[in-house]
Amino acid sequence: MDATDEWSARYDALARTLPVGPDEAARLAAAPFLFGMNICVDARVDLSDPAAMAVLTGAPEGSPAHGLAREILARVARGVGGEVRFDWAEGPDWLRGRMPFRPALGGTGPQAAAVLARLGARAAIPLEDRTVPMLALIPPGVSIADGGAWVGAAEVAPCRDPVAEIYIFEYTAGRPVAGVVPPRSSRIIVRFSDRGIQRDPAFEAMAAGIAARAPAALVSGLNDEPASNVGAAGRHVFGLARSWRDAGLATIHFELAGYVSQAAVAEALELAHGAVTSLGMSHSELLAMDPDAADPTAAMMALGDRLGLDRVCVHADGWAAAVTLGDPEVERDALMAGCLAASARAAAGMPVAAPAVDPRARFEALPFPERARIGRWTFVACASPYLDAPATTLGLGDSFTAGCLLVLGRAAIRTAAPA
Structure with missing residues (x-):
């Protein structure tokens, strides 16, 4: 055996x-x-969907969305997941109407x-x-x-109003993300606030x-x-x-x-x-x-x-x-x-x-x-x-x-x- x-x-x-x-x-x-x-409520995003990453890569240079794209792609290229605190309080509201996601616990x-x-x-x-x-x-x-x-x-x-989601960007080994091929499957947890x-x-x-x-x-x-x-x-x-x-x-x-x-x-x-x-x-x-x-x-x-x-x-x-x-x-x-x-x-x-x-x-x-x-x-x-x-x-x-x-x-x- x-x-x-x-x-x-x-x-x-x-x-x-x-x-x-x-x-x-x-x-x-x-x-x-x-x-x-x-x-929290997680917003799960599948980065193998070209439409998802295009929301960020297509944002104006110097914008928070474009900066988030750079952070995500750098991690995807290394096959690194983990948690990121990204200073963009308006991020969840901006993403919610533009990026496809699935809610999760x-x-x-x-x-x-x-x-x-x-x-x-x-x-x-x-x-x-x-x-x-x-x-x-x-x-x-x-x-x-x-x-x-x-x-x-x-x-x-x-008894409370909804609170902002935490975004989870998931990627799979071998599946390109905006032209970057990840060597390992993982997920990046992005918190826009504490x-x-x-x-x-x-x-x-x-x-x-x-x-x-x-x-x-x-x-x-x-x-x-x-x-x-x-x-x-x-x-x-x-x-x-x-x-x-x-x-x-x-x-x-x-x-x-x-x-x-x-x-x-x-x-x-x-x-x-x-x-x-x-x-x-x-x-x-x-x-x-x-x-x-x-x-x-x-x-x-x-x-x-x-x-x-x-x-x-x-x-x-x-x-x-x-x-x-x-x-x-x-x-x-x-x-x-x-x-x-x-x-x-x-x-x-x-x-x-x-x-x-x-x-x-x-x-x-x-x-x-x-x-x-x-x-x-x-x-x-x-x-x-x-x-x-x-x-x-x-x-x-x-x-x-x-x-x-x-x-x-x-x-x-x-x-x-x-x-």
Whole structure:
């Protein structure tokens, strides 16, 4: 059996365990996963459509639209995605009437919650921006605090005016974008303003009541704050996380995402100390912090030691890895579940109810051992099913995080003492 067949067989075995059964679904309805803290409406733009990019390249030289075209094409040429803060407050209004797009749910917590909903689990999210466009995108299975209960979006009355979209420019390896052929599939997230975190008192009150029984929590979204406000927003978010941890919530994960500066990253991490148990990021985000972290092992252990964490995980195109103080078997399954959820979404273009390895996927050799004991840490890694021409690259990191937390949350439920 070659490496591809071996990994495919291991993923097939894991896939049979992922969908949530009726008994577990009932348990999660009472005490769901807690996922926050940002949300947005994404405007998805397919850059292989010539009409889409022509809107920007045809704009006058020196205009904001023409500058955005240069930024996008430079990234497409390098096969680089990530997030960009582009200073053009009127951008969404200008683009909305000119560029074809598809609306989608955005934000790390809501995206991860949507993945769990497709798998039959339930996650609750904070929602301050209760607008008609936002509520229309939140799928069944994702809960919102309203009237002292967890309810679906269809039961929530809209109460705010619509807010500006975040634009997602997607491109596929080999498909030209305004004459530029990308070497790699990815997406560029363009934020024209800083939306900030969701401050939802109803969610915070109900989360406090179930924190001891919730399977796991996810916090993210400080990258949606202006750099000058990361500290204040971080103190709020990690104050909530610290109260959940004090109540007995075993797994509280902080997903890093892309920030406007490394100073903002450092501030967010410092505020996370003692409030979260787990940290995750893409390999590119880790390399931005530590350019010597091509092999992420030492950098992950250093972060874990510095921040007092139980686990640190990193995901890349062809692999995922973690250092953990917990059960390495559980961690291996968590990483593989994350990779499988992300790969299935890449193949289908959306979260799926029964993730499986796509026949077109390939597995690359791991650039480091699959497992190693290093001091008090255990290093665990797995190969990820990789598609050269995915249907989407949007939300893959969020899907990975959802898969990991599903496995870690299940493990916490099984080992918890009866309430």
